[in-house]
Amino acid sequence: MMDILLRRGGSFVLFVLLQVLVLNNILFYGFINPYLYILFLITLPSNLSRSTFLLIGFIMGLLVDIFSGTPGCHASACVLLCYLIPYLQNLFGPRSDHSSNVQPSFKTYGSGGFMQYAVILVVIHHFFFLLVEDGSLSDILWVLLKTLFSSIFTIMMIWILEMIKSKN
Amino acid sequence: MKALIRFFVRHRILILFIFLESLSLFLVVKHNQIQRTSFLNSSNALAGNIYQMSNSVSEYFSLEQVNHSLAKENTELKQRLSQVEEELRFLKQDSSYQGRKEMAIQKKYSFVTAKVINASYNKHKNYLTLDKGALDGMKVEMGVVNDLGVVGIVSSVSDHFSVVLPILNPLSSISVKLKGESKSGFLVWDGRDSETALLQEMPRYVKAAVGDTVVTSGYSSIFPEGIPVGRVKYVKRTNDDNYYMEVTLAADFSQLSYVDAMAFDNLDEEQELENQNLQKMEGGKK
Numbered sequence: 001m002m003d004i005l006l007r008r009g010g011s012f013v014l015f016v017l018l019q020v021l022v023l024n025n026i027l028f029y030g031f032i033n034p035y036l037y038i039l040f041l042i043t044l045p046s047n048l049s050r051s052t053f054l055l056i057g058f059i060m061g062l063l064v065d066i067f068s069g070t071p072g073c074h075a076s077a078c079v080l081l082c083y084l085i086p087y088l089q090n091l092f093g094p095r096s097d098h099s100s101n102v103q104p105s106f107k108t109y110g111s112g113g114f115m116q117y118a119v120i121l122v123v124i125h126h127f128f129f130l131l132v133e134d135g136s137l138s139d140i141l142w143v144l145l146k147t148l149f150s151s152i153f154t155i156m157m158i159w160i161l162e163m164i165k166s167k168n
Numbered sequence: 169m170k171a172l173i174r175f176f177v178r179h180r181i182l183i184l185f186i187f188l189e190s191l192s193l194f195l196v197v198k199h200n201q202i203q204r205t206s207f208l209n210s211s212n213a214l215a216g217n218i219y220q221m222s223n224s225v226s227e228y229f230s231l232e233q234v235n236h237s238l239a240k241e242n243t244e245l246k247q248r249l250s251q252v253e254e255e256l257r258f259l260k261q262d263s264s265y266q267g268r269k270e271m272a273i274q275k276k277y278s279f280v281t282a283k284v285i286n287a288s289y290n291k292h293k294n295y296l297t298l299d300k301g302a303l304d305g306m307k308v309e310m311g312v313v314n315d316l317g318v319v320g321i322v323s324s325v326s327d328h329f330s331v332v333l334p335i336l337n338p339l340s341s342i343s344v345k346l347k348g349e350s351k352s353g354f355l356v357w358d359g360r361d362s363e364t365a366l367l368q369e370m371p372r373y374v375k376a377a378v379g380d381t382v383v384t385s386g387y388s389s390i391f392p393e394g395i396p397v398g399r400v401k402y403v404k405r406t407n408d409d410n411y412y413m414e415v416t417l418a419a420d421f422s423q424l425s426y427v428d429a430m431a432f433d434n435l436d437e438e439q440e441l442e443n444q445n446l447q448k449m450e451g452g453k454k
Binding site: 017021031050071135 | 181192194219288291292295331
């Protein structure tokens with residue numbers, strides 16, 4: 001139990017630092033920015049209580065916000081994400097045993113199932129985050145364009161990471 | 169009562185969700201309203217220190233460019249120094265009343281040199297973090313420049329770090345004019361291109377052409393007059409009285425390393441006077 005907690009905590013810190021120190025500085029064509037840290041949230045195991053889900057999402061979002069100078073933007077998107085995750089886990093996860101501890105991955109969901117699950121969550125998160133960051137509906141086309149391209153990059157990174165994980 | 173409790177227990181997840189979501193959105197709204205310091209930006213101790221550590225590694229990669237620009241700045245300063253010495257000699261010879269008066273009117277600015285330890289230029293709202301804070305003499309509303317031109321304005325200060333609102337932020341607005349003209353306009357950013365800003369409220373009777381130099385106007389006390397901001401990239405006559413003007417920025421925001429923050433020494437005094445005047449005028453209205 002302690003072992004799992006330590007490993008989870010470690011990867012939590014690692015994802016936040018990777019996001020704020022490396023990925024936030026990546027620049028494709030001036031506006032494309034992958035937000036890979038949400039991979040931590042979408043691969044949390046299904047036996048977590050929903051309130052824990054929400055609190056972890058809120059804290060992670062807030063931490064990324066503090067470093068990016070966008071108080072509340074990541075936090076609000078992550079809370080929405082963590083509210084939706086259990087529904088999608090029910091939808092895409094293996095149906096046979098409900099109460100057991102399933103961690104979303106290529107192995108448990110199948111590669112197609114997992115990518116569908118990830119794409120839906122990534123697009124929702126990116127769209128909501130970019131909308132809140134922009135702060136108005138007047139530039140909705142610009143927000144949609146940024147959502148599309150940033151999502152593509154995040155999803156590609158998730159796919160590569162999960163591929164490596166499933167090979168090991 | 170029982171029903172109420174049962175309602176809360178049944179919908180506790182939804183209630184927690186709504187609570188956290190409102191809290192986040194409250195932070196967003198509050199941050200957009202006041203750009204003053206809050207503990208939730210990168211001027212706080214934890215974020216500031218981690219950024220400083222990260223910067224102390226990454227700065228090695230740009231040492232060559234930094235050296236280059238420092239050397240260039242050095243020669244320019246030497247040239248300026250010799251010019252000033254010349255002028256001084258001239259003034260000593262001819263200490264006429266007019267000359268002395270002009271010297272006295274010159275506004276005095278004090279400088280703090282700081283290192284940029286975190287910068288974004290590809291976001292919708294960009295910020296810079298500097299490694300100097302209130303203890304080093306940084307103050308809110310100081311103007312920030314580098315050797316190429318204007319960078320931005322200090323928006324919040326903690327003891328050891330400070331955050332700058334650069335030109336590349338839709339909340340920034342700087343009073344500028346075309347070199348050689350007296351009419352001023354506002355430089356704002358539309359959130360698109362990190363090398364281009366818009367010059368607004370520049371009336372059409374001012375002569376403007378592509379390639380004209382844009383400098384600070386000196387009408388606010390944040391920047392002295394004549395610091396370069398950029399060059400006019402595109403001019404179009406619109407249907408109203410003003411031009412539509414795009415400006416290529418002088419400072420390269422993707423490669424900021426050292427900047428100078430400057431404050432007009434009597435800023436507090438001037439602002440106090442202006443506030444007093446404002447209160448008097450409001451009192452007069454009543």
